[in-house]
Amino acid sequence: MKVSVSLxxxxxxxxxxxxxxxxxxxxxxxxxLYSLVPVALTVILLDYANSSVxxxxxxxxxxxxxxxxxxxxxxxxxKNTETxxxxxxxxxxxxxxxxxxxxxxxxxxxxxxxxxxxxVSLSRAQRTIDYANPKELASRFPGxxxxxxxxxxxxxxxxxxxxGGQSPQEGFDSSSFAMYILxxxxxxxxxxxxxxxxxxxxxxxxxxxxxxxxxxxxDLVFYPAGYAMFYFADPQGxxxxxxxxxxxxxxxxxxxxxxxxxxxQWR
Amino acid sequence: xxxxxxxxxLKRALASxxxxxxxQTVLAAxxxxxxxxxxxxxxxxxGLIVAETLKTSQRLxxxxxxxxxxxxxxxxxxxxIVALRSLLNSYQHQQVGGLSPDPKLDEYFDQYFAMVLxx
Numbered sequence: 001m002k003v004s005v006s007l008x009x010x011x012x013x014x015x016x017x018x019x020x021x022x023x024x025x026x027x028x029x030x031x032x033l034y035s036l037v038p039v040a041l042t043v044i045l046l047d048y049a050n051s052s053v054x055x056x057x058x059x060x061x062x063x064x065x066x067x068x069x070x071x072x073x074x075x076x077x078x079k080n081t082e083t084x085x086x087x088x089x090x091x092x093x094x095x096x097x098x099x100x101x102x103x104x105x106x107x108x109x110x111x112x113x114x115x116x117x118x119x120v121s122l123s124r125a126q127r128t129i130d131y132a133n134p135k136e137l138a139s140r141f142p143g144x145x146x147x148x149x150x151x152x153x154x155x156x157x158x159x160x161x162x163x164g165g166q167s168p169q170e171g172f173d174s175s176s177f178a179m180y181i182l183x184x185x186x187x188x189x190x191x192x193x194x195x196x197x198x199x200x201x202x203x204x205x206x207x208x209x210x211x212x213x214x215x216x217x218x219d220l221v222f223y224p225a226g227y228a229m230f231y232f233a234d235p236q237g238x239x240x241x242x243x244x245x246x247x248x249x250x251x252x253x254x255x256x257x258x259x260x261x262x263x264x265q266w267r
Numbered sequence: 268x269x270x271x272x273x274x275x276x277l278k279r280a281l282a283s284x285x286x287x288x289x290x291q292t293v294l295a296a297x298x299x300x301x302x303x304x305x306x307x308x309x310x311x312x313x314g315l316i317v318a319e320t321l322k323t324s325q326r327l328x329x330x331x332x333x334x335x336x337x338x339x340x341x342x343x344x345x346x347x348i349v350a351l352r353s354l355l356n357s358y359q360h361q362q363v364g365g366l367s368p369d370p371k372l373d374e375y376f377d378q379y380f381a382m383v384l385x386x
Contacts, residue, residue: 021283031287042332
């Protein structure tokens with residue numbers, strides 16, 4: 001039988017065990033230290049992630065603030081746009097008004113030019129009468145003295161020509177002047193309807209008065225372009241007196257072909 | 268040297284080594300959980316607002332951490348523990364069974380002794 005002989009001395013076992021324990025202790029320490037490296041790596045990564053997230057949060061906050069600013073600016077711009085749109089519409093309205101005014105002024109200018117050209121032609125047909133002595137002149141036309149004196153009085157006041165004029169202060173056109181004189185001298189058959197203006201009434205004057213073929217002093221002679229002149233006749237020949245674009249003046253009765261004669265009856 | 272003393276020695280040596288192995292296992296498990304959590308979190312979107320470059324490094328780092336937990340275990344020489352356990356079991360079997368001492372066992376024991384002293 002083979003006897004087992006151990007080469008290991010028994011007194012060395014504690015030393016051996018101590019060595020084993022020491023080795024294992026170092027192994028455990030190493031394991032812990034090795035584990036610390038990945039843990040540290042994790043901590044670094046998490047810290048980096050955390051700082052990135054914080055940075056992103058700060059950026060988001062800054063962007064939000066910026067967005068708020070832009071929103072405010074957009075609101076302001078919208079309000080400005082609305083204001084400018086309103087102003088633009090108002091300006092367009094004004095432009096329309098100015099356009100209308102210009103059109104109106106052009107029409108007035110055309111009318112004035114027409115009146116001026118008429119005035120030039122009228123000046124050629126003027127009849128000379130003695131305006132300096134109205135009373136002496138009036139005495140030559142018995143029965144129409146007041147009419148003549150009223151007309152000459154207004155002439156001295158230098159009444160202006162104005163189309164559609166309503167009063168001496170404003171001025172008159174030919175027919176409205178005739179209407180005004182007839183009203184002042186209380187001629188019959190020319191009463192105004194309620195609410196009717198002098199200018200409106202003057203347009204129907206031709207129809208209101210009685211027609212005649214042989215005019216007498218104080219009757220009305222109607223010419224083209226709306227002229228309504230008072231008829232007078234003296235030894236030098238017939239003439240008409242009334243408002244023209246050059247003012248109140250006497251013209252030869254044949255300065256234009258009459259449209260018709262109308263008899264005026266005085267009250 | 269008597270058999271009980273050897274068995275006692277083997278028990279203590281095994282206990283010490285097993286303690287180390289348990290610690291390594293626990294650390295490996297901890298690192299595995301840590302690493303795998305990092306990897307999973309890198310895929311969560313938009314739960315975590317992290318830059319794309321950071322996500323890539325987070326996945327890489329997580330994988331490294333998972334792997335690093337197993338490295339100490341690979342180098343822990345578990346075969347030694349298994350050998351010692353077998354030797355101890357053999358001695359116990361011999362003692363309990365009342366068998367005659369096996370010179371092979373003492374030889375193995377001496378080899379281990381020499382290895383420890385030499386190593």
